[in-house]
Amino acid sequence: MRDMRYTVSIDGSLVRPEDAKVSVFDRGFLYGDSVFEVFRTYEGTPFREREHLERLARSAERIFIDLPIDLETLSREIHEALDASELPNAYVRVVVTRGSGPIVLDPSTAVSPTRVIIVAPVTPPDxxxxxxxxxxxxxxxxxxxxxxxxxxxxxxxxxxxxxxxxxxxxxxxxxxxxxxxxxxxxxxxxxxxxxxxxxxxxxxxxxxxxxxxxxxxxxxxxxxxxxxxxxxxxxxxxxxxxxxxxxxxxxxxxxxxxxxxxxxxxxxxxxxxxxxxxxxxxxxxxxxxxxxxx
Ligand SMILES: Cc1ncc(COP(=O)(O)O)c(C=O)c1O
Missing domain, CATH: 3.20.10.10 (D-amino Acid Aminotransferase, subunit A, domain 2)
Incomplete structure (x- = not known):
């Protein structure tokens, strides 16, 4: 998608929105086999970021996805995306999928979770x-x-x-x-x-x-x-x-x-x-x- 309002990070690397793609074999796409968080920043400060990341870790644990990185590293990647976006008031979406594998339901066949961070201008209700x-x-x-x-x-x-x-x-x-x-x-x-x-x-x-x-x-x-x-x-x-x-x-x-x-x-x-x-x-x-x- 060619939309400059988005800043995207995939597996730790910033990518242009039009290049932000995950595999069709990713179980997030095939089965909704992923966990996510949404939070926002106010004047450059992410609100309750720690709580959101801890909830992400609990959600992943509940459905037996091993987070590919620790929360400190994930937080660094989020801040890198936020800095790149230059948005004081940003919407932040963090998604971790179980990753790609053969098209079978058994989750043990997926090896490497995919992580995606999307930052966009926040659009609060009118x-x-x-x-x-x-x-x-x-x-x-x-x-x-x-x-x-x-x-x-x-x-x-x-x-x-x-x-x-x-x-x-x-x-x-x-x-x-x-x-x-x-x-x-x-x-x-x-x-x-x-x-x-x-x-x-x-x-x-x-x-x-x-x-x-x-x-x-x-x-x-x-x-x-x-x-x-x-x-x-x-x-x-x-x-x-x-x-x-x-x-x-x-x-x-x-x-x-x-x-x-x-x-x-x-x-x-x-x-x-x-x-x-x-x-x-x-x-x-x-x-x-x-x-x-x-
Ligand atoms: C089903 C559901 N319940 C509750 C909430 C509110 O959660 P939070 O206050 O952490 O944004 C959300 C937020 O998206 C939700 O999707």
Whole structure:
């Protein structure tokens, strides 16, 4: 792809975007047999990079991919790509596939994992969405008991189809709901519900991704003195929800004002959501300052 907005590193070497190619025999391509991370930089500082790389390592371990390099080396390669991009506010995607091998399912046939780093300008949602809040839809989804549950593996077909359905219905995001009516997570986000002044979010043992933003928002809630609990949240919880929001590295804290045909709270972003978003941004600022001090 000839697009100068991208900076790409493959297996430790920077390559021009138009030369950024992996083999058709790569299992990432053939089977979605890979793990990945997405995070962003603010004013040149990658936010929570260590947590993202550690999650990448855990995801790889969960699906038995041996990371080809240690996290320090991977971090150096990411910083090399970031420097080359010269972008102060960058989107960073790191992908590690199981590598190439004969076309057989047995993963032991692949020998050498492929690693790809893509840096691009970050495109956060339009500020008007934070002002107005967004509609979301529910999509039924089996609670995952797969060994890969909770790993950030690249097999995103269910998420992609849910996102498609959301867009077709004019919604911003699809929220997966288990067959027994438990809220799980968004197609690319975690979900929080405020009810009776208590912030609640689905627990990780439901097989969902442990979002880095989710963890930071829980920290923000603690700082703000907002009680926060993890557990099972039935979709009925939403009937009396005062506020709902989504979290992800790129969207940060996105207020939800409609869930299917239910209006959430007063139909506008609530005060706790706004406060937690402001505190989340304060945590970002603190990380930028810390990294500047060295
Ligand atoms: C399925 C899923 N859940 C949750 C998240 C949020 O994770 P994070 O806050 O680490 O970006 C994502 C992000 O892409 C995701 O794809």
């Amino acid at each position: 500020p008007s969405l934070y002002e107005a809040g967004v509609p979301v839809i529910s999509v039924r989804h089996a609670q995952s008991s797969s060994p890969a549950a909770g790993a950030k593996a690249s097999n995103y077909l269910d998420n992609l189809l849910a996102q498609r359905e959301a867009r077709a219905k004019g919604a911003h995001e699809a929220i997966f709901v288990s067959p027994t009516g438990d809220l799980l997570e968004g197609a690319t986000s975690n979900v929080f519900v405020l009810r009776d002044g208590i912030l609640m979010t689905p627990s990780l043992d439901l097989g969902i991704l442990g979002g880095i933003t989710r963890a930071m928002v829980m920290k923000a809630a603690e700082r703000e003195g907002v009680a926060c609990a993890e557990g099972r949240l039935s979709i009925e919880t939403l009937e009396l929800a005062e506020e709902v929001f989504l979290t992800s590295s790129i969207r940060e804290v996105m207020p939800v004002v409609r869930f299917d045909d239910r209006v959430i709270g007063r139909g506008v972003p609530g005060p706790v959501t706004r406060r937690l978003h402001a505190t989340y941004r304060a945590l970002i600022r603190e990380e930028i300052e810390r990294s500047r001090k060295g």
